[in-house]
Amino acid sequence: MRLAAPAARPRDRHVLAALALAGVASITLALAVGSVAAPWPAVIEALRGDRSGALAAIVLDLRLPRALSAFAVGGLLALSGALLQALLRNPLADPYVLGISGGASVAALLALATGAALWVMQLASAAGALATLLLLVLLARRSLFSRAVLAGDDAASGVLLTGVMIAALTAALLSLLLALAPDGRLRSMVFWLLGDLAGATDKPTAAVALLLFALLLALATAFARPLNLILRGEVAAYTQGVDVDRVRRVLVVASALATGCAVTLAGAVGFVGFVAPHVVRTWIGNDQRVLLPASALFGGTLLVIADTIARTVVAPLQLPVGVLTALIGVPVFLWLLQRR
């Protein structure tokens, strides 16, 4: 059993350092593995900036940005899931529970169905995510901007119910789009829905993804202490000094933005956002100051590994990465659950 106070901090730092190291290792592995295997010396040369080797272009221009994007996407999803599980005090929450990804997916599939270019599709997806977030805030405004001093538990369930309804609506719209889509485009649409990082292999995309990941992680971690209190009851948190309604507003939007970014970049990658916080929680407990960054690092690592497998096991074919995350994640999670 751990104590929350200073006594436990060195161990927390070790956990975070180990997870960061695992992240770097997974990205390095992703550089070496693929339809064309790159030996370690070639990878190291390329990373040093030596572009003379034949493999340098593949390593630096394709695999590195893709691995970094995968890390950012996995991290954003895990962060979003961890935030929502805490905010809604519901262990079943995942990034898709509020319907943000559903809205993004509807817009993205509309773009795909009309055969739009990749950047149009990503733009549509981002717009869909934002529009859904606005819709959520509008519909749940009574819960989010309550006139009562403390909206209390009704606020969390109000946001959750509104989100679940939006998700149900977008799911219906997605089915409709798939049913009506021309056969030629159906495959790419289904693939995108299952999660696909092929659209995130250029450097600017990777840079933006990493930047958003870092910003949202910093924002969320800044609210980790008050979130710890909210987890133990909102009335108690309020009387102990936490402006509960304000923290909830900020973090609902932050987690929705994280999901929106991730879905825009890589489609609706399933399971990472749900399982990463749970796995990390079994290791280090529920102190949000450690759990939020640790979940993000673990989620990023998990998605890099899943994506590396997805593009190598049946190369040159690629599997949908969202299927891989569940295929790896479910057994790992069940094993942890059994062991407890």
Added chain:
Amino acid sequence: MSQASLLACTGVSLQVRGAREPRVLVRDLHWQVEAGERWVVLGPNGAGKSTLLAALAGVRQVDGGRVLYGGAPLSAIDVLAQATRRALVTDRWHDAFSASVLQTVLTARYRFGANDAAAVAAATAALDRLDCGHLAEADIRTLSRGERQRVAIAAALAQETPVVLLDEPIAHQDPRHQVLVLDALRAAPDRTVVASLHDVNGALRFATHALLLSGRGEWSAGPAREVLSAQRMSALFATPFVALHPAGSSGSAEVLVPQSPAARDSPPL
């Protein structure tokens, strides 16, 4: 008007909302709590004791009037600063996730900031005072209701606020711990306590002052030995109370015992 009481209500009204006709619980409450006093709030079920405590803590709005801390309206004090003025113990706990008892008490130190060197010592001392020292490493979800309630009281003490508000702090306690909790609250130095109780004799043991709520808007407040009389309790609870003086007790010590209501009032079996 007294100048800047530690805690005061000026013209406070409280209603039960939601009903078609709002029910008035407390009407135009003018009340001052001075440093070092220990108030007990008494009244029948549904009289508004918890509602009043919630309003005093600021987690519920008043339906009229103002709650003042040191002369400043509570609604004008920001949430973090409120946590330096008062702590609240409710009897509802949300322990959805695993955490140790000590961790749970440490959350009450939030107002002291992230680098609070005294946190563990203060939390441990508070747990010891509530006879929960041995539970420090236990999982909060494994506690009995009585133990959980004492941990919540320990947290309120660890928050180190001048005012401590408690909603039925001995509701789940066995006789030994009823005495222990009330004594711990009485012995807490420089704490001013407002607690709702159902136990009239617990109130006699603990309180310096008493606030009676009828649940129909009326209230009365005063020193405990005046207000906590058999006559007043009989009227408040619509149940006859008799005062007994146990043999060997000193002059003022008495025990108030409720009797069966008069035959015409008793419900058919």
